[in-house]
Structure formats: C-alpha cells, structure tokens
Amino acid sequence: MPRQLFVTTALPYANGNFHIGHIMEYIQADIWVRHQRMQGNAVNFVGADDTHGAPIMIAAEKAGITPQQFVANIAAGRKPYLDGFHIAFDNWHSTDAPENHALAQQIYRDLKANGLISSKVIEQFFDPEKNMFLPDRFIKGECPKCHAKDQYGDNCEVCGSVY
Template identity: 50%
Template sequence: MADKERIIITSALPYANGSIHIGHLVEYIQTDIIVRFLKLMGKDAVYCCADDTHGTPIEIKAKQLGIAPEELIATSSKEHQEDFASYHIEFDSFYSTNSAENKALAEMIYLRLKDAGHIYEKDMELTFCEHCKRFLPDRFVKGVCPKCGAEDQYGDQCEKCNTAYKTTDLVKPFCTICKNTPIRKTSSHLFFRLSRFSDQLRDWLVSNKNLQMDVKNQIMNWIKEGLEDWCISRDGPYFGFKIPGTEKYFYVWLDAPIGYISSFAN
C-alpha cells in the first residue's frame, strides 16, 4: 500500500515573553479541531508549533525580571504548554526556536544563501546609546514613526501603519533602557538580497489561489513599492544564534520562521 500523504499543520508561534491570551486560543483551538477532524478521517496529519524565543523583547523582559533569557523562555514554555493542555489542544510537537535543530537549520540556510551569492556585507549607521554602551536594535529604541507620525513606536516597525524601517529613521529616538537620546554609529552588517526575488515573489503571489485577498494585496503593495535588501544580522549583546564565521547574531526574523521546520524535525 502506498504511503499516506502527510499533512503538516501549524499555528503562529507564540512569543515567549508573555502569557497565552484569548486571541492566541482562538487560533489554536480552531487548528486543533481541523487536525482532529483530519485524523478521524484517517489522514496522516501532524500538528507542530513552538515558542518563538529570540530577539530584543525577550532580552528586555528578562532584564525587567532580573533573570537570564534562558530562564524566561523555559518558564514561558512550561506555562504555555500547561495553558494549551488545559484547553485540550494537542500538539504532535511543541518545541522551541532556541533548539539545536533550529540552530543547525538556520546555519544551513544561511550558508547556502551565502554560497549562492545572495548575502553581502555593508556598513550602516545604527542607533547607539553612549550611556548603556551598546547598539540599540529593534525594541531597544523608540520614537516617532517616520511615515505616519505615530508616537512611541519601536525601532523596526510601526504598530500603527505596519511600516518597516531602520532605527535611524525614527524621529525623536530614545533608548528604552535609560531614556537618553542615542547617537549614530557605524557597524558592518549582513544583508539578504531580497530585491533579487521581486519578480519571483510577484509571480508566486499572482498564481497562489489559497491566500486571503487582503494578505495578497498587502504583499503586492510592498512589492510595487520596491523590496529592499534585508539586514539579517544584529550586534551583540543579543539573545539568539551567532552567525557562522562572524561576531554577529542572526536577527530573530531569520530563525523564527525556520522554527516551524525544526518543530516538525523534532
């Protein structure tokens, strides 16, 4: 008898800096229902998920609690799994992006991209706090959104208009640790040539019949505006995986999506 087709189902990875809330549960319960239905139909369905554990929000939360990031994500994982179990949500694998599998996969994907010529290095101006003596990536800096003017926005993306930008684009920036105004300092970083894939992504988007129309429209708008090459590295200190052959760290949004694959590998 031929092998059954395996159906892999996931939910969005919960971030490990806080508790599960009703908004999370709506998605997970719905997904659990689908998985149970498929299994009752005799399908080989596998439900995988993981805690998203890297990045500046984890560092900030751990610092506020006076504990190590590793302790925070371990506590969050235990709490998350207990909450899911209390609602009878059953995963075939609930894992962590801070795992050996995820590290190996992130390094493999990075090295293949590098070997194919899709990674390059360049200097860039970043926000740097002279008081804290550190670079201020992502959520370590806040200010006014350069596009919509919303105040108190983080250094990587505006939560009001969803615009992604550089920390140096913020208006009236301030360090979220000490509240002082940062300076600009140059550092060398690694970039993924996302701009090379605009046509490929547009063709895939047009031919895809499964995506919601509002999602397709949003992505198409980004492509029309012109995709910029993506900085995939961060200066230390940073809670995440070190990039092979460098003193930099993978930006959380490189290894987080790979967490779906590593959870299935687990």
C-alpha cells in the first residue's frame, strides 16, 4: 500500500544565499524523496525561506534596503542553485505568506483560549532614534561568563555561552 509522505528540510534563513550546508541537506532529502517515489509512495516535498529575525534586519540595513526587499532579492536567487543541483521541491514558499500568518495566528489564539499563554513584564533595550525594541543581535557588550569584550547579546563567540 503506497504511503503518503510529507517531506521538508530545515528552512533556510533568508539573510544570505545558499551555502554548501544547505545544498548538502537538500541533496540528501532529494535522494530520499526520489527513492520513496521509486517505491511507489506519494511524496510532497516542500521548502520555504525563513524570512523573520534580526540577522535579516541587520543584513538589510547594511544593504540600505528594507527587510522585505532584502528577502525578495534572496528568494529570487534561489532557483539557479536548486536547478543546478537538480533538486526538485514540489513547492517553495515563504514564512511571510498570508496563509502562514493566518495559521500562526490561529495557533496563538487556540493556545490563548486554552490558557496556555501567559504574560509577564520584561526589560528590553530600546532605540529611541529607530523607535524600536532591540533584538539581542543588536546589543553588544562584555560576556558575563568569560568577560570577553564586544560580544553579541545572544551568545559569546569566545566561550560559546548562549543567553
């Protein structure tokens, strides 16, 4: 009896072009997908750009364009890499798609309705010029564990601590 399989990979972060690590993972997944199809199984092989996060904001700011423009440029450059390695996703999409927004909001509402979301007040750095709260990647300072200078707010590249 044929199996119905849904296959995906880690979604690549849209802050840069594919690198060899992405392609290696896709080749491995593509081989497995082709094998399953040769066995008579039905496979839906999907991927998407992960379009959210501070590294994209930082890269876009460096490039002098909006994060949306930056992500669109990265997305436009994906096809030659995939075609060049004969990797054939059935669908390639984006985490910034309307259906993903609706689904994420529905999951949040369901969790909230079932008492699984709690709120608490936290302190966070704020940039009054940009009028925005700053993600950890925008904060640099001394590592509280090894005291290395000039480390990002989410991890220390000297001692490997993650905050």
